Amino acid sequence: MTEYLLETKGLRKTFGRLAAVAGVSLGISEGTLAAIIGPNGAGKTTLINLLTGLLTPDTGTVRFKGEDITRVPSHGRVRRGLSRSFQIMNIFPNLAVRQNLLLPALSRRGRNLHAVARLEDETGANADAEELLREIGLWDHRDARAGALSHGDQRLLELGIAVGTRPELCFLDEPCAGMNPIERQTVLGLMRKLSSQRRTTFVIVEHDMDVVFSLAERIVVMNHGEVLADGTPAEIRENRVVRETYLGAEV
Amino acid sequence: MGEGPVASGSRRRIVTPGRSAIGGLVLALVLLPLVGGQYAQYVAIQVLILSLFALGFNILFGYTGLLSFGQAGFYAVGAYGCAKLLLLTPSLLFGVVGGTLLAGAAALVLGVLCIRHTRIYFSMLTLAFGMMIFSMALKWRDFTGGDDGLVGIPRAPLEIPGLVSISMASMGRYYYFVLAVSLVAIAIAYRLVHSPLGLTFQGIRDSEGRMAFTGVSVRTYRLIAFVIAGLYAGLAGALLPALENTVTPPVAHWTTSADPVLATLLGGIQAFAGPIVGAFLFFMIKDIIVRFTEYWLIWLGIIVVVLVMGFRGGVVSLATARWRALRPGREGA
Numbered sequence: 001m002t003e004y005l006l007e008t009k010g011l012r013k014t015f016g017r018l019a020a021v022a023g024v025s026l027g028i029s030e031g032t033l034a035a036i037i038g039p040n041g042a043g044k045t046t047l048i049n050l051l052t053g054l055l056t057p058d059t060g061t062v063r064f065k066g067e068d069i070t071r072v073p074s075h076g077r078v079r080r081g082l083s084r085s086f087q088i089m090n091i092f093p094n095l096a097v098r099q100n101l102l103l104p105a106l107s108r109r110g111r112n113l114h115a116v117a118r119l120e121d122e123t124g125a126n127a128d129a130e131e132l133l134r135e136i137g138l139w140d141h142r143d144a145r146a147g148a149l150s151h152g153d154q155r156l157l158e159l160g161i162a163v164g165t166r167p168e169l170c171f172l173d174e175p176c177a178g179m180n181p182i183e184r185q186t187v188l189g190l191m192r193k194l195s196s197q198r199r200t201t202f203v204i205v206e207h208d209m210d211v212v213f214s215l216a217e218r219i220v221v222m223n224h225g226e227v228l229a230d231g232t233p234a235e236i237r238e239n240r241v242v243r244e245t246y247l248g249a250e251v
Numbered sequence: 252m253g254e255g256p257v258a259s260g261s262r263r264r265i266v267t268p269g270r271s272a273i274g275g276l277v278l279a280l281v282l283l284p285l286v287g288g289q290y291a292q293y294v295a296i297q298v299l300i301l302s303l304f305a306l307g308f309n310i311l312f313g314y315t316g317l318l319s320f321g322q323a324g325f326y327a328v329g330a331y332g333c334a335k336l337l338l339l340t341p342s343l344l345f346g347v348v349g350g351t352l353l354a355g356a357a358a359l360v361l362g363v364l365c366i367r368h369t370r371i372y373f374s375m376l377t378l379a380f381g382m383m384i385f386s387m388a389l390k391w392r393d394f395t396g397g398d399d400g401l402v403g404i405p406r407a408p409l410e411i412p413g414l415v416s417i418s419m420a421s422m423g424r425y426y427y428f429v430l431a432v433s434l435v436a437i438a439i440a441y442r443l444v445h446s447p448l449g450l451t452f453q454g455i456r457d458s459e460g461r462m463a464f465t466g467v468s469v470r471t472y473r474l475i476a477f478v479i480a481g482l483y484a485g486l487a488g489a490l491l492p493a494l495e496n497t498v499t500p501p502v503a504h505w506t507t508s509a510d511p512v513l514a515t516l517l518g519g520i521q522a523f524a525g526p527i528v529g530a531f532l533f534f535m536i537k538d539i540i541v542r543f544t545e546y547w548l549i550w551l552g553i554i555v556v557v558l559v560m561g562f563r564g565g566v567v568s569l570a571t572a573r574w575r576a577l578r579p580g581r582e583g584a
Contacts, residue, residue: 095453119445
């Protein structure tokens with residue numbers, strides 16, 4: 001039997017009479033670069049919300065590294081090695097860019113409660129934040145207010161916050177939305193780098209098929225809250241049902 | 252690429268009015284009893300008390316993003332707690348520390364219920380609990396003295412058994428005690444908001460959802476901020492009985508909760524010194540306007556409305572912006 005990093009069984013979530021996620025069972029192996037695709041309303045974001053603890057499923061289970069985390073709150077899942085970015089921009093707009101990245105670094109090192117230490121004396125967390133600042137290309141803007149950055153830079157910053165806790169599994173909800181080609185390459189490059197260097201597993205929800213097929217080693221196609229298909233990019237390209245319902249002439 | 256306010260590679264000493272203003276202010280406060288009479292000392296103590304009250308409130312509001320309308324409840328717990336302790340044992344330190352801790356305990360108990368909610372729901376809950384404490388102050392006659400309050404509270408000596416005993420009978424001595432306590436409490440608050448805990452509070456203010464996904468239990472940290480604000484309100488309240496020799500129910504009324512709100516809005520929620528400057532302005536404005544009309548609160552309200560509509564950062568941000576505009580060369584942008 002395959003040991004998955006994350007595994008769901010019969011995950012279901014309804015809103016009124018609408019089954020946004022209708023019994024999803026899937027496993028994600030360590031080190032994978034996976035993508036979840038599907039038309040609007042397919043249940044992709046709801047699925048990620050269930051996996052990251054933002055929503056509680058009606059039925060079904062979520063296991064991470066063999067542990068049942070179905071009822072574990074979001075912050076508890078992050079401490080166990082999960083992380084995410086959001087479809088709608090979610091950064092700390094009134095803090096400096098550097099401080100945005102300092103927060104996950106402090107959390108990872110268990111330093112949030114320290115009320116006496118000065119921020120500049122948090123050498124370990126500051127070093128982590130500065131390393132990330134360089135990796136995401138925002139070093140020159142480190143003292144700028146995060147809310148004053150351009151849209152693309154804010155997206156990069158959100159990615160930085162998401163990987164700042166050094167997760168084993170990171171969900172990114174439309175990480176390249178609204179980005180120019182250069183920023184997009186920065187995001188993809190960082191994901192590939194973290195995937196190979198730290199064995200970080202990434203699961204992205206993305207509408208841009210160029211991004212999906214250039215990055216993902218595995219693609220899950222959703223429709224009406226169910227998994228329509230699950231396979232390698234080549235398998236998904238050849239899948240007749242997927243082509244008819246979603247990809248159409250795009251591939 | 253977006254442009255931020257500061258984006259230079261080298262560290263430089265930013266010239267702000269802050270450091271020299273703090274030095275000058277502390278010196279003026281130390282010298283006050285030498286140049287001012289009892290009334291000046293009395294008003295200065297009130298300013299310091301409101302400063303601590305507002306400073307704690309702003310850790311909750313400006314730094315953590317939670318607007319409480321019930322801080323007078325903890326102010327009153329501090330005041331009544333200290334008064335009862337002073338009536339039991341005439342030791343100023345015992346009374347002040349005891350009153351402060353009682354307020355912190357009350358904030359911990361009520362905070363568990365309040366911090367489950369945010370925005371207007373949080374504000375309304377704090378208002379409701381604040382009014383419950385007011386009702387207790389009014390109705391629990393055996394303990395609080397009801398309408399009449401607690402009277403004849405001694406300004407007990409500052410006593411550390413076997414070490415020191417300083418009489419607080421004169422207003423000047425008590426003024427220096429309040430000043431010392433206030434400076435220590437302000438220094439602690441300053442260190443706190445510039446610590447990892449302070450940054451965590453600001454992260455929660457900016458985005459609770461994002462903060463949870465850095466691995467932080469947002470509710471726990473909201474509760475910590477609530478208790479800290481309660482402790483500061485309690486400390487402020489605990490300094491009151493020895494000044495007035497009496498404590499009455501209006502200290503718990505919701506209108507008393509408005510004092511730190513107004514002071515903070517006057518001074519500015521975005522600056523650490525905002526509530527302190529605001530507390531000073533609050534009493535200055537009151538002192539000036541009350542000479543012309545008894546409706547001083549209306550005029551204070553108008554000033555706050557103008558400030559909020561025109562200069563959201565309050566007086567401190569306005570002064571800082573003016574200072575920077577006057578010294579563009581030093582800023583070196």
